[in-house]
Amino acid sequence: MSDANEPTGNAHQAWQRALDEGRFLIQRCGGCAQAVFQPRELCPHCGHGRLAFEAPAGTGTVYATTVVRRKPAEGGDYNVALIDLDEGCRLMSRVEGVPPAEVRIGQRVAARVQVSKDGKGLVLFDPLTAATATPAGAA
Numbered sequence: 001m002s003d004a005n006e007p008t009g010n011a012h013q014a015w016q017r018a019l020d021e022g023r024f025l026i027q028r029c030g031g032c033a034q035a036v037f038q039p040r041e042l043c044p045h046c047g048h049g050r051l052a053f054e055a056p057a058g059t060g061t062v063y064a065t066t067v068v069r070r071k072p073a074e075g076g077d078y079n080v081a082l083i084d085l086d087e088g089c090r091l092m093s094r095v096e097g098v099p100p101a102e103v104r105i106g107q108r109v110a111a112r113v114q115v116s117k118d119g120k121g122l123v124l125f126d127p128l129t130a131a132t133a134t135p136a137g138a139a
């Protein structure tokens with residue numbers, strides 16, 4: 001049996017294609033209206049088969065954080081964090097823009113997409129500061 005948390009099939013491929021174009025998407029269930037991540041074919045909450053992609057606000061809160069130690073020659077230490085998006089789903093990513101050990105549980109962060117030289121998109125997060133805490137488009 002496959003793990004329910006493992007990315008599967010066409011939904012994940014479609015998601016990665018959008019990400020490679022610089023667009024970060026999550027899914028929303030057409031049955032129970034809950035936000036879904038990782039991309040899936042079936043809703044993990046209610047089993048509904050119609051999950052629509054949408055762009056999240058990108059803001060979220062650090063749920064858990066750790067530092068992965070690496071030799072300086074290999075790029076140095078980096079942060080790995082679980083982020084709860086404001087839409088209600090959780091993803092694993094990195095928080096950058098602060099020293100890896102200074103990321104805090106409960107810290108507000110904002111997503112951005114980084115596309116590598118080989119064209120692979122990756123979702124990363126930066127700390128939300130007072131200057132950037134107002135979501136784009138807010139009155």
Ligand SMILES: [Zn+2]
Pocket residue numbers: 029030031032033034043044045046047048
């Ligand atoms: Zn559902």
